[in-house]
Amino acid sequence: GAGVSQSPSNKVTEKGKDVELRCDPISGHTALYWYRQSLGQGLEFLIYFQGNSAPDKSGLPSDRFSAERTGGSVSTLTIQRTQQEDSAVYLCASSSRLARNNEQFFGPGTRLTVL
Amino acid sequence: AQSVTQLGSHVSVSEGALVLLRCNYSSSVPPYLFWYVQYPNQGLQLLLKYTSAATLVKGINGFEAEFKKSETSFHLTKPSAHMSDAAEYFCAVTFQTGANNLFFGTGTRLTVIP
Numbered sequence: 001g002a003g004v005s006q007s008p009s010n011k012v013t014e015k016g017k018d019v020e021l022r023c024d025p026i027s028g029h030t031a032l033y034w035y036r037q038s039l040g041q042g043l044e045f046l047i048y049f050q051g052n053s054a055p056d057k058s059g060l061p062s063d064r065f066s067a068e069r070t071g072g073s074v075s076t077l078t079i080q081r082t083q084q085e086d087s088a089v090y091l092c093a094s095s096s097r098l099a100r101n102n103e104q105f106f107g108p109g110t111r112l113t114v115l
Numbered sequence: 116a117q118s119v120t121q122l123g124s125h126v127s128v129s130e131g132a133l134v135l136l137r138c139n140y141s142s143s144v145p146p147y148l149f150w151y152v153q154y155p156n157q158g159l160q161l162l163l164k165y166t167s168a169a170t171l172v173k174g175i176n177g178f179e180a181e182f183k184k185s186e187t188s189f190h191l192t193k194p195s196a197h198m199s200d201a202a203e204y205f206c207a208v209t210f211q212t213g214a215n216n217l218f219f220g221t222g223t224r225l226t227v228i229p
Contacts, residue, residue, distance in 0.1 A: 004158070031215070033216060033217075035216075035217075035219075042219060042220075042221045042222060043205065043207075043217075043219035043222075044219075045216035045217065045218070048215055048216050050215070056215065056216070059216065091158060091159070093159075101147040101164065101166035101167075101209070103149075103161045103164065104161075104217060105161075106151075106158035106159040106160070107158050108156070108157055108158045109158055
């Protein structure tokens with residue numbers, strides 16, 4: 001079946017602009033995660049959605065970052081007023097159940113470059 | 116604090132040689148441990164995971180890892196490196212209580228020399 005998909009694959013934007021990154025999880029997966037992979041910081045957790053529960057936003061680096069998940073499926077990560085330090089690869093992952101030892105399936109990522 | 120440490124950001128081995136990638140964790144609660152591999156311009160793919168069953172875990176592509184609680188380690192090994200093993204490898208941990216997300220190590224880039 002289809003894996004996790006993300007769009008766009010690459011995004012170049014100017015400092016100060018807003019961007020939206022999209023994630024389509026594996027069908028039926030109730031858990032969805034966003035991570036950021038950058039040269040200086042490695043892989044960092046951003047936000048976690050589980051079903052209809054309130055998201056865990058503890059990893060979001062600033063209030064310029066937000067995410068939503070509509071209908072328990074597609075998720076959009078929004079970065080407002082982008083800064084150069086936001087340049088990174090943004091990875092989305094989904095998992096089939098709440099169980100903590102479940103494999104997270106990762107998408108190919110969106111490479112964001114802020115000029 | 117809960118964390119993961121990967122020793123060696125770069126490891127080079129000859130084709131056919133043993134691969135050993137090191138991972139140590141720090142945790143006050145029982146961990147679940149994972150190894151992921153990332154090929155260039157691709158997402159992360161699970162190699163194997165430890166979920167408190169057998170301490171020696173076998174994964175895909177001939178990789179295995181052993182959970183050693185006394186050493187707080189989960190090192191990844193493969194008896195004989197193949198050129199196709201060249202990639203970046205990430206050790207990750209989540210815990211039986213607390214946050215649901217994965218905590219990743221900084222990654223180890225494996226180079227295989229022909």
